[in-house]
Amino acid sequence: MKRVRIIGGGLAGSEAAWQLAQRGIPVVLHEMKPKTFSPAHKTPALGELVCSNSLRSDALTNGVGLLKAELRRLGSLVIAAADATRVPAGGALAVDREAFSAWITQRIEAHPRIEVIREEVVEIPEERPTLIATGPLTSPALSEAIRARTGQDACYFYDAIAPIVEGETIDFSVAFWASRYGKGGDDYVNCPMDRETYVAFVEAVRAGEKVPPHTFEEEKFFHGCMPIEVMAERGLETLAHGPMKPVGLIDPRTGKRPYAVVQLRQDDVAATLFNIVGFQTKLKWGEQKRIFRMIPGLERAEFCRFGSLHRNTFINAPRLLDPWLQLRSDPGIFFAGQITGVEG
Numbered sequence: 414m415k416r417v418r419i420i421g422g423g424l425a426g427s428e429a430a431w432q433l434a435q436r437g438i439p440v441v442l443h444e445m446k447p448k449t450f451s452p453a454h455k456t457p458a459l460g461e462l463v464c465s466n467s468l469r470s471d472a473l474t475n476g477v478g479l480l481k482a483e484l485r486r487l488g489s490l491v492i493a494a495a496d497a498t499r500v501p502a503g504g505a506l507a508v509d510r511e512a513f514s515a516w517i518t519q520r521i522e523a524h525p526r527i528e529v530i531r532e533e534v535v536e537i538p539e540e541r542p543t544l545i546a547t548g549p550l551t552s553p554a555l556s557e558a559i560r561a562r563t564g565q566d567a568c569y570f571y572d573a574i575a576p577i578v579e580g581e582t583i584d585f586s587v588a589f590w591a592s593r594y595g596k597g598g599d600d601y602v603n604c605p606m607d608r609e610t611y612v613a614f615v616e617a618v619r620a621g622e623k624v625p626p627h628t629f630e631e632e633k634f635f636h637g638c639m640p641i642e643v644m645a646e647r648g649l650e651t652l653a654h655g656p657m658k659p660v661g662l663i664d665p666r667t668g669k670r671p672y673a674v675v676q677l678r679q680d681d682v683a684a685t686l687f688n689i690v691g692f693q694t695k696l697k698w699g700e701q702k703r704i705f706r707m708i709p710g711l712e713r714a715e716f717c718r719f720g721s722l723h724r725n726t727f728i729n730a731p732r733l734l735d736p737w738l739q740l741r742s743d744p745g746i747f748f749a750g751q752i753t754g755v756e757g
């Protein structure tokens with residue numbers, strides 16, 4: 414049977430390789446790590462989760478939850494990995510990111526019909542079918558090859574990832590466990606702020622030194638992943654109505670609702686790491702340490718990852734692809750995953 418070449422061993426590429434191989438089709442999977450890393454990927458593992466460790470809701474009462482139920486029935490590798498490595502997160506399906514990608518890597522590498530080649534692909538291969546699943550951080554050489562082949566400028570926008578704190582450095586005499594309105598148990602760590610602390614924090618975020626954008630690119634942000642400093646610039650109260658909203662939370666020390674809250678969510682099964690929810694940022698690393706230590710409960714926080722900003726690349730899928738996600742102009746070249754412009 415004709416083999417399929419897949420470029421990119423992230424979530425989409427790994428899932429596609431697994432589904433094809435399970436149906437008896439041989440696959441060659443190219444992954445550039447660990448020889449070459451994107452600005453955000455850090456481990457050699459396949460299926461590495463870079464941004465949030467949450468795959469969002471797992472309830473059958475909404476679209477994203479239903480999608481997961483369908484994927485489970487279809488034998489999805491990614492959802493099986495998530496189920497096997499989940500961590501508490503209320504009604505959401507959140508995972509231990511290292512265990513999650515280790516689980517996927519082990520299954521892909523052990524599959525008799527999948528050959529994994531650890532090399533960056535810099536040209537679109539002549540072989541058909543080829544599936545390009547190189548994600549929002551497609552390497553510059555391949556991005557250029559795609560642009561040259563499709564004859565359109567690749568689209569992009571800016572996206573940011575949130576910092577991760579070491580759990581044992583959180584002061585639990587101040588921070589408290591709770592979910593908003595008690596939904597889904599006490600899965601979040603909450604750092605409460607009074608108004609004075611909140612105002613000082615917003616002013617520090619506004620004044621803090623940021624990583625400057627490249628001069629030749631306009632900064633376009635995706636709304637669901639907007640950096641906190643961009644929100645802080647929009648108005649003093651914007652953060653208190655956004656990621657720092659205190660609704661549904663009572664501080665057990667005061668018996669009252671705080672003025673604002675910074676929430677942290679467990680990031681690994683062992684509960685040693687916590688990411689600051691919604692705190693994507695392009696503040697410089699030293700500034701993140703200084704400013705985030707103003708948050709009550711995080712005065713001595715140690716950060717195992719700082720927030721950062723990335724350029725996301727995606728193609729103009731509605732124009733370039735047919736309903737089977739192959740290039741209209743060059744059938745046999747398929748695209749999958751976030752490079753098609755879908756949300757992860």
Ligand SMILES: Cc1cc2nc3c(=O)[nH]c(=O)nc-3n(C[C@H](O)[C@H](O)[C@H](O)COP(=O)(O)OP(=O)(O)OC[C@H]3O[C@@H](n4cnc5c(N)ncnc54)[C@H](O)[C@@H]3O)c2cc1C
Pocket residue numbers: 420421422423424425426443444445446450451453454460461462463464465532533534535546547548549550551552555572638723724725749750751752756757
């Ligand atoms: C910048 C960024 C934005 C994100 N935004 C979202 C979001 O909006 N929503 C959400 O739910 N999640 C988001 N995530 C989190 C999650 O990590 C992604 O949704 C998910 O990983 C996308 O899956 P993918 O398979 O399309 O791409 P990826 O998981 O990124 O996989 C692509 C793989 O291709 C490899 N690769 C790239 N170029 C080449 C090449 N030339 N040759 C060989 N290999 C190559 C990379 O090393 C990588 O392993 C984001 C992650 C990042 C880094």
